[in-house]
Amino acid sequence: MRYEAPKTTKEAATFLKKEKGAAFILAGGTDLLVKMKLGLSEPDLVVDIKKIPAMNAISHSATGSKIGGAVSGAELGEHKGLCKTWPGVVEATNLIGSDQIQSRATMVGNLCNASPAADSVPAMIAAGAKAIVVGSTKRRTVPIEKIVTGPGQTSLADDEVIEAITLPKRGKKAGDAYLRFIPRTEMDIAVVSAGVNLTLERGVVKTARICLGAVAPTAILVPAAAKAIIGTKLDDEALEKLAAACSAACNPIDDKRGTIEYRVRVAGVLAKRAAKIAFQRAGGV
Amino acid sequence: MSSVLVSTTINGDPIEFACPPEETLLDSLRDRVGLTGVKEGCGTGDCGSCSVTLDGRLMCSCLVLSAEVEGRQVGTVEGMVENGQLHPLQESFIDNAALQCGICTPGFLIAANALLERNPSPTEKEIRYALAGNLCRCTGYDKIVRAVQVASKEMRKKSKKTKKK
Ligand SMILES: Cc1cc2nc3c(=O)[nH]c(=O)nc-3n(C[C@H](O)[C@H](O)[C@H](O)COP(=O)(O)OP(=O)(O)OC[C@H]3O[C@@H](n4cnc5c(N)ncnc54)[C@H](O)[C@@H]3O)c2cc1C
Ligand code: FES
Numbered sequence: 338m339r340y341e342a343p344k345t346t347k348e349a350a351t352f353l354k355k356e357k358g359a360a361f362i363l364a365g366g367t368d369l370l371v372k373m374k375l376g377l378s379e380p381d382l383v384v385d386i387k388k389i390p391a392m393n394a395i396s397h398s399a400t401g402s403k404i405g406g407a408v409s410g411a412e413l414g415e416h417k418g419l420c421k422t423w424p425g426v427v428e429a430t431n432l433i434g435s436d437q438i439q440s441r442a443t444m445v446g447n448l449c450n451a452s453p454a455a456d457s458v459p460a461m462i463a464a465g466a467k468a469i470v471v472g473s474t475k476r477r478t479v480p481i482e483k484i485v486t487g488p489g490q491t492s493l494a495d496d497e498v499i500e501a502i503t504l505p506k507r508g509k510k511a512g513d514a515y516l517r518f519i520p521r522t523e524m525d526i527a528v529v530s531a532g533v534n535l536t537l538e539r540g541v542v543k544t545a546r547i548c549l550g551a552v553a554p555t556a557i558l559v560p561a562a563a564k565a566i567i568g569t570k571l572d573d574e575a576l577e578k579l580a581a582a583c584s585a586a587c588n589p590i591d592d593k594r595g596t597i598e599y600r601v602r603v604a605g606v607l608a609k610r611a612a613k614i615a616f617q618r619a620g621g622v
Numbered sequence: 623m624s625s626v627l628v629s630t631t632i633n634g635d636p637i638e639f640a641c642p643p644e645e646t647l648l649d650s651l652r653d654r655v656g657l658t659g660v661k662e663g664c665g666t667g668d669c670g671s672c673s674v675t676l677d678g679r680l681m682c683s684c685l686v687l688s689a690e691v692e693g694r695q696v697g698t699v700e701g702m703v704e705n706g707q708l709h710p711l712q713e714s715f716i717d718n719a720a721l722q723c724g725i726c727t728p729g730f731l732i733a734a735n736a737l738l739e740r741n742p743s744p745t746e747k748e749i750r751y752a753l754a755g756n757l758c759r760c761t762g763y764d765k766i767v768r769a770v771q772v773a774s775k776e777m778r779k780k781s782k783k784t785k786k787k
């Protein structure tokens with residue numbers, strides 16, 4: 338195996354392009370090194386992105402915020418501005434693993450590992466986040482929901498690297514939230530999760546995005562659930578419709594951690610609770 | 623097989639070693655540098671017995687490649703002893719019988735120290751959350767949590783005294 342630590346994203350993409358064997362990007366390594374240890378990944382080349390300045394930066398502009406691909410969960414949680422504007426995205430990312438894991442784990446690694454239960458992904462999708470994808474010859478911007486195509490699968494080409502995640506600009510009357518269900522209080526994988534992001538106008542839900550995790554091969558955006566609460570003050574009837582739409586959208590597996598029936602039902606319950614938190618954060622009463 | 627040359631600082635001392643690029647910091651610390659305080663419980667980030675600090679941040683050395691620590695500051699349990707004096711956390715673990723076999727202890731000490739540096743007076747709940755990445759198969763967690771509570775009190779007393787001086 339070779340180890341490279343380039344100084345620019347383009348160089349990283351070029352290393353991937355030139356490698357004939359198995360090449361992997363290394364962000365926090367909390368998935369990659371586990372897979373190497375277990376013999377599930379046998380890289381010929383590992384490209385460490387943590388020496389690339391653009392990957393370590395958090396910046397803001399007129400169109401929103403940008404979070405570099407190597408920013409750890411701990412660094413995100415220490416960023417007061419983002420905790421205020423996107424509490425749901427930050428909470429979701431901060432749920433990943435222990436303090437030890439938080440010092441290393443990144444949102445982009447969580448995304449590219451492509452687990453159906455990845456915690457930061459439903460929150461990013463609900464937020465309308467996008468990935469800045471850099472290849473050896475061109476760059477493109479891709480909505481997060483278009484990155485993961487199935488368990489362990491992404492739409493990224495062999496030479497493509499995600500440089501950063503962008504979050505849209507935020508008005509005052511807006512809120513997001515993320516909840517997951519796990520049998521323990523820490524250090525476990527989501528059985529079901531839900532991310533909700535909404536904006537209000539005169540106390541009424543104006544826009545909403547609702548995304549579920551761990552109930553299908555990928556995180557799923559549920560437009561019918563958003564439709565159920567748009568134009569409402571999140572009264573009980575709207576919440577019931579939202580829950581029903583979420584349950585209907587599930588296509589989960591049956592395993593020791595949760596049956597299909599259980600996951601379908603809890604998806605609705607979590608989405609309701611997350612919607613209430615987001616509504617309150619947006620200033621709704 | 624080509625190897626990488628790593629120059630780094632461990633517990634304040636400059637150290638250089640060569641290792642295969644796929645070697646973890648855990649293996650280099652134990653087998654090349656001779657610091658055997660870091661233990662391998664799982665090798666996959668779950669147990670925390672390999673905990674170290676890297677530029678002050680707590681992490682699992684089993685999930686770090688040695689090549690990544692070039693030019694950085696590594697801290698291990700061996701660095702907690704100052705001038706031959708055990709750290710208050712170490713004293714408190716002994717006084718409160720917070721260890722049995724001791725395999726998990728260096729990891730708990732490093733993790734608890736990282737917590738107290740960030741939050742000198744944590745609640746019991748905060749301690750339990752901060753130590754959720756460390757597993758102990760013998761002692762149980764109550765004595766460990768108590769040892770951290772006692773040490774944090776001691777350390778606050780001491781820092782008050784030194785401030786008065
Ligand atoms: C003990 C433990 C507990 C965990 N708990 C949770 C949990 O509660 N919830 C959860 O969702 N996950 C959990 N995880 C999984 C893991 O920590 C997360 O998925 C984490 O976010 C991965 O980020 P990373 O930076 O460490 O990724 P890495 O391991 O560095 O990378 C993961 C994958 O993404 C690719 N990649 C990384 N960055 C890029 C990039 N910029 N461009 C293109 N590809 C890239 C890598 O090549 C690799 O295939 C846990 C892991 C451990 C070991
Ligand atoms: S050996 Fe590193 S966490 Fe268990």
Ligand code: FES
Pocket residue numbers: 720721722723724725726727757758759760761
């Ligand atoms: S004392 Fe034996 S594992 Fe904790």
